[in-house]
């Protein structure tokens with residue numbers, strides 16, 4: 102299983118890289134697959150509502166009403182019909198890529214099982230919506246789908262009478278089936294919306310809208326496609342004949358030819374077995390879990406920064422239990438924590454400036470604590486030589502770091518780059534332990550822990566607590582979000598950064614900041 106995942110991961114990294122060159126990190130569609138899924142969903146809903154105004158649900162009128170929409174009202178209804186179809190196809194494409202990508206990047210096991218598990222029913226809902234949609238057109242393709250689907254359902258033997266016989270003869274076909282199909286085509290998307298909402302409940306700050314540029318570009322692409330190649334019906338259904346050559350929509354109907362080849366029960370076994378396998382995948386095998394974040398009430402003032410920054414909704418605030426003067430305290434839900442350490446990077450008490458006592462922040466990872474990080478950073482800095490002494494902080498899920506090491510370069514690998522409190526950068530530079538700090542990790546927009554590099558950028562820019570103090574000279578901070586694939590470029594960026602800081606005059610604190618910071622140094626907190 103892990104071999105398969107490695108191949109899938111390498112393939113995605115390659116494709117990501119190609120897209121990144123074309124779109125840049127922010128607009129890379131491979132990083133927005135879930136958000137694009139939502140975007141396509143809304144296009145389908147809006148265009149569907151428009152079509153419903155003009156669609157006639159009678160067996161004899163359905164085809165005619167769609168012909169009117171497509172040909173007479175081509176400039177509005179026709180475009181809406183095409184948007185409806187192409188956005189539905191787009192939904193299938195991004196959903197399948199999203200599924201494969203979450204699997205390939207190992208973002209579906211351990212505490213992250215919930216999103217995967219709730220994603221599986223979405224597959225069935227999307228297919229049910231698409232197939233019922235094609236059915237409603239009532240052309241020869243709909244006839245083919247109607248017969249093939251009902252024959253397949255009949256093999257279950259749960260309906261009192263065979264339902265396929267409804268489609269063998271025009272006299273038998275009743276409007277009830279049409280009403281049922283319209284009901285399915287409207288009810289399933291609504292239910293799907295509820296499951297989509299549940300799907301992202303364990304994602305803090307879930308991204309459900311693609312960036313503006315990507316949204317506009319995608320919509321424009323669909324519009325152009327709709328005008329160049331409008332969605333049309335095939336010949337009207339004729340129950341007196343057996344449909345011959347059918348143009349299938351391979352996104353939704355690829356499995357239909359298999360129904361001719363294998364027995365209905367075999368196809369049920371494949372569908373049920375496949376669904377079960379997908380549902381169980383997060384536990385085949387389960388992810389080895391590391392010790393989760395723990396709260397130290399003596400140092401927690403209930404500020405809530407960890408709650409806001411945890412990407413997996415694993416921290417909550419609850420009423421104080423220890424009688425301290427603060428109203429709230431942080432509490433970690435064990436089962437939701439992925440041990441990414443981002444909460445510790447957010448806590449105002451995670452500061453290396455405190456030397457009087459051991460560094461015990463309000464929230465910390467037992468196996469990757471802030472005290473150990475401070476000790477490691479000090480030891481690493483002490484081993485550096487030259488006039489461009491740099492510590493590289495990187496993430497264990499990002500690029501390979503070890504080969505960057507050298508006389509002037511030390512490397513510290515973190516659970517996630519979002520685990521690094523900005524006060525560490527401040528401390529190491531302003532106390533002359535190093536000449537520069539270099540940060541690296543996953544590509545922007547594709548953090549393995551969802552928000553780590555995004556929060557780091559915002560903290561450095563002073564847009565998010567705990568922010569990096571203004572006194573820290575920005576020219577002594579380098580960063581390159583290399584991801585897994587841009588290792589050689591990372592080495593070049595680091596070398597260029599070192600060359601730049603070697604030319605800088607020795608760092609000196611401004612007299613104003615020296616005067617204002619000096620007395621507080623032993624108890625300083627950041628942000």
Ligand code: HEM
Nearest residue numbers: 135136138139200203208209213216217220221223307308
């Ligand atoms: C209609 C189809 C779907 C839509 C619209 C959708 C949308 C989303 C969105 C918006 C997120 C949050 C992304 C973020 O902010 O990090 C997400 C996460 C996720 N989705 Fe889906 N999804 C769909 C189907 C699926 C399917 C079929 C699967 C797999 C069976 C799946 C697996 C996951 C997983 C594992 C995550 C969590 C990733 C993490 O923890 O970082 N999704 N999805």
Ligand code: SF4
Nearest residue numbers: 411438439441442444
């Ligand atoms: S380590 Fe902290 S930020 Fe990461 S999942 Fe656990 S509680 Fe959330």
Ligand code: SF4
Nearest residue numbers: 401404405407448463
């Ligand atoms: S960030 Fe630190 S101090 Fe604030 S609530 Fe979380 S643990 Fe407590």
